[in-house]
Amino acid sequence: MDVEILKSLLIDGSKGKIVLLVMDGLGGLPVEEGGKTELEEAITPNMDALAKKSTLGLHQGIRPGITPGSGPAHLSLFGYDPLEYQVGRGALSALGIDFDLHKDDVAARGNFCTVDEKGVITDRRAGRIGTDVGEKLCDLLNEKINIPGVEVFLRPVKEYRFLLVMRGEGLKANIQETDPQTVGEKTLTAKAMDPGSEKAAKIIQEFVKQAEKILVNEHPANMLMLRGFAQLPNWPTFPQRFGLKPAAIAMYPMYRGVAKLVGMNSLPAAHSYEEEIDMLEANWKDYDFFFVHIKKTDSYGEDGNFEKKVHEIEKVDALLPRILALDPAALIITGDHSTPCAMKYHSWHPVPVLLYSKLCRPDGIDHFGERACLRGGLGVRFPAYELMPLALAHAGRLEKFGA
Amino acid sequence: MDVEILKSLLIDGSKGKIVLLVMDGLGGLPVEEGGKTELEEAITPNMDALAKKSTLGLHQGIRPGITPGSGPAHLSLFGYDPLEYQVGRGALSALGIDFDLHKDDVAARGNFCTVDEKGVITDRRAGRIGTDVGEKLCDLLNEKINIPGVEVFLRPVKEYRFLLVMRGEGLKANIQETDPQTVGEKTLTAKAMDPGSEKAAKIIQEFVKQAEKILVNEHPANMLMLRGFAQLPNWPTFPQRFGLKPAAIAMYPMYRGVAKLVGMNSLPAAHSYEEEIDMLEANWKDYDFFFVHIKKTDSYGEDGNFEKKVHEIEKVDALLPRILALDPAALIITGDHSTPCAMKYHSWHPVPVLLYSKLCRPDGIDHFGERACLRGGLGVRFPAYELMPLALAHAGRLEKFGA
Numbered sequence: 001m002d003v004e005i006l007k008s009l010l011i012d013g014s015k016g017k018i019v020l021l022v023m024d025g026l027g028g029l030p031v032e033e034g035g036k037t038e039l040e041e042a043i044t045p046n047m048d049a050l051a052k053k054s055t056l057g058l059h060q061g062i063r064p065g066i067t068p069g070s071g072p073a074h075l076s077l078f079g080y081d082p083l084e085y086q087v088g089r090g091a092l093s094a095l096g097i098d099f100d101l102h103k104d105d106v107a108a109r110g111n112f113c114t115v116d117e118k119g120v121i122t123d124r125r126a127g128r129i130g131t132d133v134g135e136k137l138c139d140l141l142n143e144k145i146n147i148p149g150v151e152v153f154l155r156p157v158k159e160y161r162f163l164l165v166m167r168g169e170g171l172k173a174n175i176q177e178t179d180p181q182t183v184g185e186k187t188l189t190a191k192a193m194d195p196g197s198e199k200a201a202k203i204i205q206e207f208v209k210q211a212e213k214i215l216v217n218e219h220p221a222n223m224l225m226l227r228g229f230a231q232l233p234n235w236p237t238f239p240q241r242f243g244l245k246p247a248a249i250a251m252y253p254m255y256r257g258v259a260k261l262v263g264m265n266s267l268p269a270a271h272s273y274e275e276e277i278d279m280l281e282a283n284w285k286d287y288d289f290f291f292v293h294i295k296k297t298d299s300y301g302e303d304g305n306f307e308k309k310v311h312e313i314e315k316v317d318a319l320l321p322r323i324l325a326l327d328p329a330a331l332i333i334t335g336d337h338s339t340p341c342a343m344k345y346h347s348w349h350p351v352p353v354l355l356y357s358k359l360c361r362p363d364g365i366d367h368f369g370e371r372a373c374l375r376g377g378l379g380v381r382f383p384a385y386e387l388m389p390l391a392l393a394h395a396g397r398l399e400k401f402g403a
Numbered sequence: 404m405d406v407e408i409l410k411s412l413l414i415d416g417s418k419g420k421i422v423l424l425v426m427d428g429l430g431g432l433p434v435e436e437g438g439k440t441e442l443e444e445a446i447t448p449n450m451d452a453l454a455k456k457s458t459l460g461l462h463q464g465i466r467p468g469i470t471p472g473s474g475p476a477h478l479s480l481f482g483y484d485p486l487e488y489q490v491g492r493g494a495l496s497a498l499g500i501d502f503d504l505h506k507d508d509v510a511a512r513g514n515f516c517t518v519d520e521k522g523v524i525t526d527r528r529a530g531r532i533g534t535d536v537g538e539k540l541c542d543l544l545n546e547k548i549n550i551p552g553v554e555v556f557l558r559p560v561k562e563y564r565f566l567l568v569m570r571g572e573g574l575k576a577n578i579q580e581t582d583p584q585t586v587g588e589k590t591l592t593a594k595a596m597d598p599g600s601e602k603a604a605k606i607i608q609e610f611v612k613q614a615e616k617i618l619v620n621e622h623p624a625n626m627l628m629l630r631g632f633a634q635l636p637n638w639p640t641f642p643q644r645f646g647l648k649p650a651a652i653a654m655y656p657m658y659r660g661v662a663k664l665v666g667m668n669s670l671p672a673a674h675s676y677e678e679e680i681d682m683l684e685a686n687w688k689d690y691d692f693f694f695v696h697i698k699k700t701d702s703y704g705e706d707g708n709f710e711k712k713v714h715e716i717e718k719v720d721a722l723l724p725r726i727l728a729l730d731p732a733a734l735i736i737t738g739d740h741s742t743p744c745a746m747k748y749h750s751w752h753p754v755p756v757l758l759y760s761k762l763c764r765p766d767g768i769d770h771f772g773e774r775a776c777l778r779g780g781l782g783v784r785f786p787a788y789e790l791m792p793l794a795l796a797h798a799g800r801l802e803k804f805g806a
């Protein structure tokens with residue numbers, strides 16, 4: 001209902017442009033008692049100056065204590081409650097490798113695995129074969145699999161993981177996974193869970209039968225398992241929901257993919273932060289919402305490299321004047337989730353947010369960091385999906401509710 | 404469900420009195436970088452002294468980023484989620500001009516407009532005729548309209564706007580609007596949208612036919628359009644929900660109207676803040692909830708007159724000792740929404756709240772202002788409709804939940 005009300009309040013023809021700058025995994029932790037977080041440690045004169053004129057806070061991507069994956073974390077930032085808008089893993093895998101999934105395709109995540117002579121699984125990851133081996137096996141299957149009336153695509157993801165996509169008429173994805181999630185058992189049959197999925201299930205069964213024969217002499221990856229059968233969701237798009245013409249600027253396919261999922265226009269892959277800002281400038285006139293994704297803050301968080309994560313934040317700070325020179329009506333600087341170097345992993349910790357607009361009520365805070373954001377006017381642990389309505393308001397795009 | 408639980412916890416016969424003092428449009432913004440808001444600028448020794456003993460915070464009237472109209476903003480303060488409790492525009496218009504709408508009346512908002520000789524609308528606002536012209540046209544229609552079995556009332560609102568009310572048996576309001584919302588088209592037929600509304604729709608059609616003839620020689624207002632057909636909602640009343648006997652004290656009809664909508668007793672119109680407090684004192688024994696409405700903070704906000712808005716806040720501060728002398732068990736001082744002078748309009752910015760009671764846990768804050776409230780125990784951006792349960796608790800009116 002809230003979404004419908006928001007839509008009814010959108011002002012036709014309003015022009016305020018919004019930039020959502022996401023430093024992936026931005027939130028952090030001190031690595032020693034009494035120490036600073038990565039963002040607190042970073043020297044960020046531009047963000048600090050902006051903080052004085054902004055409203056700050058800390059968002060919670062999903063729900064209390066829930067560590068967000070990248071997909072749901074970004075959906076939440078895009079204004080979609082990720083518990084309401086769930087994407088099947090197969091579709092997410094396709095997005096993650098830039099596979100151009102069509103509307104009626106059925107996608108699944110696959111694992112190469114090892115089975116014994118009776119077909120009993122002995123290693124669910126086939127001894128963690130290298131990505132090069134995974135690629136070779138996908139090529140082999142793409143060449144030999146032959147199922148009349150349907151196209152089948154295999155794409156390597158990483159190591160033993162791959163993507164399977166079926167393309168044909170009348171396919172539905174409500175199919176039982178073939179991965180029993182344990183060793184010591186045989187793979188399961190891909191049964192249809194509803195009548196509409198019968199056709200696709202039969203194709204999967206035929207695919208598995210052929211694949212088993214093709215892989216029989218490979219070692220250790222002599223079998224495969226499938227899970228997360230999914231199609232592209234049929235959601236109201238970002239332009240429909242928010243009346244914005246959006247562009248996504250990102251270096252990695254996963255983030256362009258999630259943006260495309262909600263109907264954003266994905267600009268070509270950038271190769272550096274500078275190039276991302278070049279693209280922002282070059283496309284400024286043609287869109288009114290820009291999602292700009294910064295990846296390496298997360299990567300260095302996952303590596304546990306505190307100094308390098310700090311340095312990435314400082315590099316983004318140095319680029320901020322170029323964004324501000326475009327004079328966005330609203331600018332959000334935040335992360336999708338926390339990736340504290342101290343944990344080397346995504347975490348549930350709330351994520352600092354800076355919302356800048358000429359219409360902000362300043363909080364009286366003079367720098368951007370986790371502890372500073374505790375005193376901000378956006379509040380603490382608010383749902384990340386509240387940021388979009390707030391951005392629309394600050395960009396002058398919403399009219400009053402009721403008389 | 405929350406409402407039912409709250410009701411089940413109400414303590415019979417508890418006596419604590421609650422005052423809700425609403426400074427309309429209280430929340431503000433600095434007009435220059437680094438400046439103060441209207442409330443921060445105001446010299447408010449009484450509120451500041453009270454803040455030390457109170458719990459503070461910032462409420463959000465409707466939802467994140469949503470700018471509240473006066474009706475929904477007050478409903479939220481009265482403990483009604485305004486998205487759940489929506490009032491039709493016709494009924495709101497009646498409230499706004501103090502029209503005594505009966506339970507089964509159907510009300511609509513009207514515009515006088517200009518049509519050409521073919522009945523095509525050429526000006527939806529009839530050249531913005533003056534209020535005096537609108538009054539004259541309403542008088543003319545009241546005199547000449549004659550529909551057997553039903554009473555029809557026309558009341559001027561402002562300029563080209565008027566209120567239409569039908570009173571009779573078996574009327575329902577699910578009727579298509581006659582306003583096509585654009586020029587270059589004829590007015591639409593007031594069709595019934597469900598069988599129960601057939602009778603009222605026929606009456607409206609007859610009314611429009613007669614009105615067209617009566618207005619034909621007027622210029623420029625030679626036709627009218629109707630929208631927002633509505634009846635009084637059938638909601639659980641404020642006394643039913645909260646076990647309180649409520650009185651509304653306000654200078655303007657709109658606010659008495661919204662109070663009446665939830666079953667408050669509206670005291671006669673006051674003509675000054677002093678008179679409002681006189682009425683509070685005079686009626687102190689007869690009620691246990693008082694809604695006191697201060698209008699001009701909003702009016703000066705809409706005018707963009709920073710100094711005068713500050714001065715109105717100071718005037719209210721000077722009256723505070725008289726309220727405190729009555730020894731309310733709980734006193735809430737807040738606004739219904741923000742009306743920053745810098746914007747000359749209602750806004751979505753959260754609104755400062757002070758909740759005083761002898762049972763408050765003080766926040767350690769020594770003044771009442773937007774930035775001070777950021778550190779308050781009520782939190783930031785909490786829904787305004789949470790204030791009523793908090794007030795009931797602080798007034799000793801709620802028992803423990805569960806054993």
